[in-house]
Amino acid sequence: MELSKKVLAVKPSVTLEIAAKAKAMKGQGIDVISLSAGEPDFDTPAFIKEAAIESLKKGNTKYTPVPGTLELRQAVCRKLKRDQGLEFAPDQIVVxxxxxxxxFNVLFALLNPGDEVLIPSPYWLSYPEMVTVLGGTSVFIPTDEKTNFKITPPALEKAITPRSKILILNSPSNPTGAVYTQEELLALCAVLRKHPQVLVLSDEIYEKLIFDGLKHVSIASLDPEIAKRTVIVNGHSKAYAMTGWRLGYAAIPEKTLAKAVESIQSHSTSNPVSFTQPGAVVALDQGDQEAGKMREVFQKRRDLFISLLKKSVPSFKPFKSNGAFYLFTDISGTGLSGFEVAKKLLDEVHVAVIPCEPFGSAQHIRMSYACSEKDIEAAVTRIASIFK
Ligand SMILES: Cc1ncc(COP(=O)(O)O)c(C=O)c1O
Known part of the structure; x- marks a missing residue:
């Protein structure tokens, strides 16, 4: 059987692969500690589950409108107004x-062959794979620890060409956890204003997981000219521990683009799942207190993890970021690559971590602290038994 050229160009998600391998090892009775998770280890808050159960009992089991129910899109509009001060109408929201x-749908609606997508590196591994399958070209903007893994205005300016179509911003970032400040985003807006052909796709999925008293800022809330060409993407997975519910949304100022995204969705998945949508409404309206509790636990775990590594594994140098739930860790002191370190840890001491080659850095691994303090302590003891 001959597979399509498109699919042959795509690499499967390493994160999901390693998480699956760790799960399979656990299934064989091996005591694996998994630091590979890309999802909160908390359960979905009970009141959110109740809303979905109630909706299912009421017989809410049929197709809904393709971009999600009006009630859910209105709740998204309320959230954007409350949190970001942004005015959106329900017909500008696609769930x-x-x-x-x-x-994927937004990129599908925008990319033509040869269009360039600017991606700050390190990056979430799915962005370039999506760009490839959709015929675009990824242009990476390198960052390092000197700028806390954030792009600077000169670096952005240098990367922009007449073919640049989209800049993907992801704050807080997966895998680095870096969080952009208002000043940093304003400085990027000044560059973007000179290049009206560049749209911004602002992936704000880790918005609720920001530590140290910092606040999330959406680039769309800073500059009306940039707001007009920014698509905000967000969802319920990380904020309210709802990864399995499969709900996410885009807020799209340009109505023709919103219609195009809806049209693509209408030919693939149709609507998001019907009975989860009332759960999504109450999560957006009433979920922030629960999200805040999870955030506090994550911050405590981050601090514990960093202090344990510092004491016991000095060749692992974690970046102390202000967001998400990942420890982006420089392992160049071990003399091995990310893949080699991840393989050694899984094979020899049964600790699953994510190598960051597919995220744009061979000298880093990503360790998730979406796990208990006990697991963090045990994992560091195991890591310290083979790395100094
Ligand atoms: C940066 C980033 N964006 C988007 C997503 C997608 O989240 P979901 O599809 O679960 O809403 C993830 C999930 O890992 C992510 O890390």
Missing amino acids: GCGAKHVI
Whole structure:
């Protein structure tokens, strides 16, 4: 059987692969500690589950409108007004089956062969794969620890060409956890204003997981000219521990683009799942207190993890970021690559971590602290038994 050229160009998601391998090892009775998770280890808050159960009991089991129910799109509009001060109408919102799905649809609606997508590196591994399958070209903007893994205005300016169509911003970032400040985003807006052909896709999925008293800022809330060409993507997965519910949304100022995204969705998945949508409404309207509790736990775990590594594994140098739930860790002191370190950890001491080659850095691994403090302590003890 001959597979399509498109699919042959795409690499499967390493994160999902490693998480699956760790799960399979666990299934064989091996005591694996998994630091590979890309999802909160908390359960979905009970009141959110109740809303979905109630909706199912009421017989809410049929197709809904393709971009999601009006009630859910209105709740998204309320959220954007409350949190970001942004005015959106329901016909500018498209809800899909997770933020991943929504990003794919937005890129599908925008990219022509040869269009360039600017991606700050390190990056979430799915962005370039999506760009490839959709015929675009990824242009990476390198960052390092000197700028806390954030792009600077000169670096952005240098990367822009007449073919640049989209800049993907992801704050807080997966895998680095870096969070852009208002000043940094304003400085990027000044560059973007000179290049009206560049749209911004602002992936704000980790918005609720920001530590150290910092606040999330959406680039769309800073500059009306840039707001007009910014698509905000967000969702329920990380904020409210709802990864399996498959809900995410895009807020799209340009109505023709919103219609195009809806049209693509209408020919693939149709609507997002019907009975989960009332759960999504109450999550957006009433979920922030629960999200805040999870955030506090994550911050405590981050601090514990960093202090344990510092004491016991000095060749692992974690970046102390202000967001998400990942420890982006420089392992160049071990003399091995990310893939080699990840393989050694899984094979020899049964600790699953994510190598960051597919995220744009061979000298880093990503360790998730979406796990218990006990697991963090045990994992560091195991890591310290083979790395100094
Ligand atoms: C940066 C980033 N964006 C988007 C997503 C997609 O989230 P979901 O499809 O679960 O809403 C993820 C999930 O890992 C992510 O890390």
